[in-house]
Amino acid sequence: MALSIWGQPRALALTLAALLVLAWIWRARAEVPASMPTTPAAATSAGGEHLVSGQESDTLAIAQALQILARQIDTAKLQTEEGINALVGQFDSLQERLDQAVQTAASIVGAESNGSGADASDDFARNESDLKSVLSTLDETGRRRRTLAQALEGLDAYAEALRSMTGEVEVIASRTNLLALNAAIEAARAGEQGRGFAVVAEEVRKLSGLSTDTVRRMAEKIQSITDSLGQIGSSASTSGEADRQAMEAADAAVNAVLDRFRRFAENTRTSAEVVHRENDGIRMDVAQMLVSLQFQDRVSQILDHAESSLNSLGELLDRHHGAGAVDVREVIEQWLSEVERSYTTDEQRRNHRGEQGSQSNTGDVTFF
Incomplete structure (x- = not known):
């Protein structure tokens, strides 16, 4: 026309x-x-x-x-x-x-100001480093909790040893009490000459009673400590397992995010290269059209x-x-x-x- x-x-x-x-x-x-x-x-x-x-x-x-x-x-x-x-x-x-x-x-969403693939790659490297640092911190925290759980298990063994020792002390107190009772009987048979020995035997019997009472209270405290350590150990073990599962989930999520970032960086770089090539081709076409005019x-x-x-x-x-x-x-x-x-x-x-x-x-x- x-x-x-x-x-x-x-x-x-x-x-x-x-x-x-x-x-x-x-x-x-x-x-x-x-x-x-x-x-x-x-x-x-x-x-x-x-x-x-x-x-x-x-x-x-x-x-x-x-x-x-x-x-x-x-x-x-x-x-x-x-x-x-x-x-x-x-x-x-x-x-x-x-x-x-x-x-x-x-298709280039969220690109930097100049839209270059290099910026996206740099961002990906920085994000990867930050996320890896977070994962490392979480892993260190979990390791410390596992160490604490192991230490609590060691305390439970010490509590068991203390319980055994209180049993031995209780046996000694019981025998001492029996010995004091026998000494009092013998002092009574001796009459006036055994009165002083009877006083000593009575004091030994009282000390045996005090020892028995002290051992009983110690056993109660040790049992209370043992129960508390057991609960703490159980909680620590449960928490450690939960931490392990959370760590695995976090690691999987971080790797998925990094994979998406990596694909995004590659797509951005490829798109930038395509745009650059097309831009060059368009400039050449425009120049050719000017010649044709x-x-x-x-x-x-x-x-x-x-x-x-x-x-x-x-x-x-x-x-x-x-x-x-x-x-x-x-x-x-x-x-x-x-x-x-x-x-x-x-x-x-x-x-x-x-x-x-x-x-x-x-x-x-x-x-x-």
């Missing part, structure tokens, strides 16, 4: 110019010179054959000139169509690649030259007609020679000679 709208004014102007030239030439040929015979017979015998042959020759020359101009215009139109079609294709490709680049960029200068040059050539042909014919004698063939041959020397592109020269044109090359054009 852009080609037809842009080319219509130029094509219409060239067509009107060509029609005006043809009308002027036919009008000039229709005027019979005064020096020719005026009688029908004389006109027929003297100038009729010359007039007909002259008109045919002039017509042939004019047709040749118009064919050359038509080829020039055809070439310009062809180059315009090729250039616009190339631009349309390149713009379509550019649009698709831009869409892909936008979709790729949209030069076809407008080339087409304008060819059309302007064709238009000026038509105008110069009309002016040349006017000058010769004003001089009184018009040899149209000679005028057109002179005009074609001047036009050929003024060509600036190979396509114009090939069209002038009637040669088959090749693909356009924007490198051999002179812009002005």
Whole structure:
């Protein structure tokens, strides 16, 4: 659509110019010179054959000139169509690649300010180090709790040893009490002489009773301590198992998070590389399109030259007609020679000679 709208004014102007030239030439040929015979017979015998042959020759020359101009215009139109079609294709490709680049960029979520993959990798390394540090701290805490549980188990063994020792002390107190009782019996048999020994035996029996009572209280305290140590040990063991399970779960969760971060970093780096490549490709396409846009200068040059050539042909014919004698063939041959020397592109020269044109090359054009 852009080609037809842009080319219509130029094509219409060239067509009107060509029609005006043809009308002027036919009008000039229709005027019979005064020096020719005026009688029908004389006109027929003297100038009729010359007039007909002259008109045919002039017509042939004019047709040749118009064919050359038509080829020039055809070439310009062809180059315009090729250039616009190339631009349309390149713009379509550019649009698709831009869409892909936008979709790729949209997939980069949470990227750093410049969106580079290196920043994501650095963040991943820092996060991994921090999480590993937390896991190490948790593991150290669990290890200390296990050590405490083992120490509590050792205290339970000491409590059992103390319980055994209190049993031995209780046995000694019981035997001491029995010994004091026997001593009191023997002192009573001795009468007055054994009264002092009886007092000693009574005190020994009292000490034995106090020892028994003390051993009983010690046994109660040791049992209370043993029960407390048992509860603490059980709680520590249960807590240690819970800590172990929590540590395993935390380690699994951290590894899962690190895996997601790693995949995210890789995807970010890959997406950044894709965006970078697409950006380079788009820049190259834009540069190529700018080069393709030069076809407008080339087409304008060819059309302007064709238009000026038509105008110069009309002016040349006017000058010769004003001089009184018009040899149209000679005028057109002179005009074609001047036009050929003024060509600036190979396509114009090939069209002038009637040669088959090749693909356009924007490198051999002179812009002005």
